[in-house]
Amino acid sequence: MNKTFWCRAVTCAAISLAGPAFGLEPALIASGLDQPVFLTAPTGDSRLFVVEKGGRIKLLHNGSVSTYLDISAKVDADGERGLLGLAFDPGFRRNGRFYVNYIDKTTQNTVVASYTAPSFNANSANPASARTILTVEQTPDSTRHKAGWIGFRPNDPGQLYVATGDGGPSNDPFQRAQDPNSNLGKILRITPQADGGYTVPTGNPFVGRAGNDEVWSFGLRNPYRNSFDRATGDLWIADVGEAAREEVDFEAAGSEGGRNYGWRALEGSADNPDVPDAAPEGAIAPLFEYEHGALGRSVIGGYVYRGGLEEGLDGAYLFGDFASGKIFSLHRQGDSFVDFVDRSAELGNLFGRSQLTSFGEDAFGALYVMGLDGNVYRIAAAVPEPEQWALLLGGGAWLAAVVRRRRGSASRP
Secondary structure (H helix, E strand, C coil): CCCCHHHHHHHCCCCCCCCCCCCEEEEEEECCCCCEEEEECCCCCCCEEEEECCCEEEEEECCEEEEEEECHHHECCCCCCCEEEEEECCCHHHHCEEEEEEEECCCCCEEEEEEECCCCCCCCCEEEEEEEEEEECCCCCCCCCCCCCEEECCCCCCCEEEECCCCCCCCCCCCCCCCCCCCCCEEEEEEECCCCCEECCCCCCCCCCCCCCCEEEECCCCCCEEEECCCCCCEEEEECCCCCEEEEEEECCCCCCCCECCCCCEECCEECCCCCCCCCCCCCCCCEEEECECCECCEEEEEECCCCCCHHHCCCEEEEECCCCCEEEEEEECCEEEEEEECHHHHCCCCCCCCEEEEEECCCCCEEEEECCCCEEEEEECCCCHHHHHHHHCCHHHHHHHHHHHHHHHCCC
């Protein structure tokens, strides 16, 4: 378990692109939002749906911003609480159903609920259509470690994955992350029902043995932002660390679940000196980790890029850090990584310290980033100016490719 991925993270060489290294640039698409913490879109939809921490979902379309759903009266947004997650049902075009993850103002518990829109292309949803799917009891006197991400795996239709933190406070004193009978510090996997509630997939790892049937994987501290690779179904988990390290975990699409990521005994791949626990047998080491310092101290998970505008970036995982405001990319290579790059210089210091809240992905694979200042940016390919094309590209085929990318970028919402 004493892997040294974090050392390599500081010293690795720049990413090696196939063709000219155009790099990345930010494109501001919205401002003035109230603490945006997530962005997504249903399949085939050119609109963008932005989650505001206080309890609203904003609709971005054709340069305008409107309110799609307002449940702020239900949401406790203190500390790390709030409206934290949004996922559209795989059958959204047929049933208009979507799911949210929030902390309830009355109970301070995690609630996953469904709502419906009158039609898939309606510009607002019905707030009276709420159906409670799942409730997870939280620590009422702690505002920390509430996770919040929810999502449907591309190759596992109908199964909703729900990320929960250990509930706090520091160092998981109630040892929930390692307890299979607790739904905290976990990735859960459930099958939501149209009229509310859920069933448990028979393939979940604790079905038929000790432990909660909903649990898919465990040993997590605060997996606030995670994602599925839209091309492969692989799961990328960014687990926020305690006092020393941040980690990115990887679960292949064919996993049968039951993976233990080691918290609280382990922080990343290192022993946690603040607790007496021995490292769990079979604990899964991170794909990537970094020590608290120049890179930051609060990882924000992102996405594997599949947007098609920059061929050399295809398959790269983009992520960042809340505390430092930095944005990074890397490629997975087996159980490790290559081509780690700090993208902050080319993207600019968009948010500064303690501002970056989330990445997002639209229906076509374009990636976005947002912060507490209310701004949302699309991450675009930085294409050279026309007078530089001949020098950099050295051929008509590459020029045609750049023109196609430029046109594709312009058509994004």
